[in-house]
Amino acid sequence: MNIINQFVMSRFSQRIDFMTHYLALNSELGILIDEQKLLRGLARNMLGEEDIAGVIIEDGHGRELIRETRDIPGPFETVQKWVYLSEAKDGMVSMNLITDNRDGDRIGRVEVIYSTSGIENLAKQMKQRFLIIALVLILISCFIFYIISRSLVTPVISLAKIAKKVSLGNHAIRAPEGNTPETIKLAGAFNEMLDSIALGRKTIVQAYEKMAKQETLVEVGKFSMMIAHEVKNPLGIIKSSLEILKRELDIPAGNVALTFAEEEIIRLNDLIESFLMFARPARPNFSRTDLNRIMYQVVTGFEIQYQSGLLEIRSSIPEAPFYADADFDLFSRGMTNIIMNACEANQGKGVIEIAIECRKKKWQLYVKDQGKGIPAEQLKKIFEPFFTTKAKGTGLGLAFADQVVKAHGGKIVAQNRPEGGALFCVTMFSNIKDDEIQGSLE
Ligand SMILES: Nc1ncnc2c1ncn2[C@@H]1O[C@H](COP(=O)(O)OP(=O)(O)OP(=O)(O)O)[C@@H](O)[C@H]1O
Ligand SMILES: [Mg+2]
Incomplete structure (x- = not known):
């Protein structure tokens, strides 16, 4: 803001300075021949310029030749320039007239009074406009940032929510795709990851179930084999005891109860045989x-x-x-x-x-x-x-x-x-x- 202010003010003083130099240069002849009319015309011309409140032209002895003023609002500042006698070189007028280092050649002085209110107002206006533009730019940037961050951050927040739900046991949930290619890609990669996690989980659960089943089978198998082994011998004893009883008591061959008992013994024996064959398979x-x-x-x-x-x-x-x-x-x-x-x-x-x-x-x-x-x-x-x-x-x-x-x-x-x-x-x-x-x- 200060830089703008300084720039505007320096350009303004340069302009006044240049116009004063120009007036000093043009006043040389009028001062030399003491031509009031010419000098007044120059002074009035100068007064016609914006922000110029007064013009004073003096001769080399400090005698005021012209004073022209007009009523404009202040504050005021002045700038003065010496008028030098020009040197003619090869028919050309040397431009050293506008240097201030030649005390001996001074033939007069011009003083210009100018108002700084206009330029200050301009600087103020520029300041205000700059502030408004800066404010509008900040608002627009905030809006753009909000839109971009919304389209990027919202899907990320929703991914975080979905990840939380997955961690709580909802394995069927999938991330929605966003509106931008980046979020679509992100959601795709996230869903692929969930798919592979689900697949891995399923495989682990199946493997675990299989393992548990096999362990149970092994246990059941061991136990059943023990029982089968222990039952097989008494069964043989029961069968031969029945044979002895049949002979000693002279029970007829078609006796229903005895036949039933014999059949059940055979069935039980077959069962044990086939179980042992399965549980202890022969090579x-x-x-x-x-x-x-x-x-x-x-x-x-x-x-x-x-x-x-x-x-x-x-x-x-x-x-x-x-x-x-x-x-x-x-x-x-x-x-x-x-x-x-x-x-x-x-x-x-x-x-x-x-x-x-x-x-x-x-x-x-x-x-x-x-x-x-x-x-x-x-x-x-x-x-x-x-x-x-x-x-x-x-x-x-x-x-x-x-x-x-x-x-x-x-x-x-x-x-x-x-x-x-x-x-x-x-x-x-x-x-x-x-x-x-x-x-x-x-
Ligand atoms: N041809 C078939 N038609 C319909 N069901 C069948 C057939 N073969 C097997 N099954 C089914 O499979 C089951 C297992 O058969 P498996 O031969 O292992 O035992 P099982 O026949 O029941 O007993 P076991 O063989 O000791 O007499 C049977 O109980 C039956 O339900
Ligand atoms: Mg069968």
């Missing part, structure tokens, strides 16, 4: 085996079992062998469990279809039944040990089959058929080369 004894021959034997067993009933076993087993490294005994017991389930699902009637497809090194067994199928929510559970929907089932049949097939590098898939009933598909692979087979057969 597969792999040898080059024809899977089709295994299935032929298994299926023939079922055909004999059901030949007199209403259940038909329809099988299509290729005659050509399919060799794979397999444990004959374990594999046939596993496949028996699957076919047995199909027969049980058919409830002693209808058709069970058993088909085998061999393509290069891939072997697939399909077992289709006409039962009620497997409810969707149970499909995932049927391979879990102890999962059963049967009153007298152990829930170990499929768990055992799955364990065996996996140990052979294969897999079992169960699904419901559109026409009703269930379909079990066992897939196995062979890593035996054709020339090896030939060699082994020769």
Whole structure:
């Protein structure tokens, strides 16, 4: 503000100074020849200029030649200049007239009185305008800052709020996109981070659940094995005691109570056997085996079992062998469990279809039944040990089959058929080369 003031004032005094110099220069002739009219004309001309309140012209002896004034508001200041006699050089008038250093050549003096009120008002006005402009600029800057900060800060605050909600357990919440490309990018990155956190959380929870389940299974398994082991021996004693009683008391073979007791002992023994087989699986004894021959034997067993009933076993087993490294005994017991389930699902009637497809090194067994199928929510559970929907089932049949097939590098898939009933598909692979087979057969 001061700089502006100083600048305006200095330009104003320069202007008055220059005009006074100009007056002094023009007054030289009038003073020399004492021409009042000329000097008055010069003085009046000067008075015609803005802010000039009076003009005094004196000769070299200090005698006042002209005094012209006019009435304008003050405050006033004066400026004076000496009038020098000019030197003619080569017909040119030297401009040293306007220097103040030549005391001897002074022929007069001009004095100009001027008012500073106009320029002060101007400076004041400029000051006010400057203040107004500065104020408006500050307001505009504040407004722009508010708009920019709002568009940037609001999404950041909302991100902070969302982060808080996530930390309180709301994992489904996502950040809204802002209006600027930066905030859209920020919200996108934030949401991606939340997605990956959610995914990580899900994986950890699943892993934890699996771990907890496995731990429980291990505990249950250990406990059950102990019980099974402890029950197996007394069961043997009960069975032989019954035999002795039967002989000593001469009880007839068809005695209902005795038959019932014997059947239950057999069932309990089977249960313990299959449990121990699952819980302490025998190591597969792999040898080059024809899977089709295994299935032929298994299926023939079922055909004999059901030949007199209403259940038909329809099988299509290729005659050509399919060799794979397999444990004959374990594999046939596993496949028996699957076919047995199909027969049980058919409830002693209808058709069970058993088909085998061999393509290069891939072997697939399909077992289709006409039962009620497997409810969707149970499909995932049927391979879990102890999962059963049967009153007298152990829930170990499929768990055992799955364990065996996996140990052979294969897999079992169960699904419901559109026409009703269930379909079990066992897939196995062979890593035996054709020339090896030939060699082994020769
Ligand atoms: N072919 C099928 N059709 C419908 N449900 C089936 C079939 N096979 C298996 N399941 C279902 O899967 C469950 C588990 O079968 P799994 O063979 O493991 O045990 P289980 O048959 O109940 O008992 P166990 O085999 O000891 O007699 C069965 O209880 C049944 O609910
Ligand atoms: Mg079963």
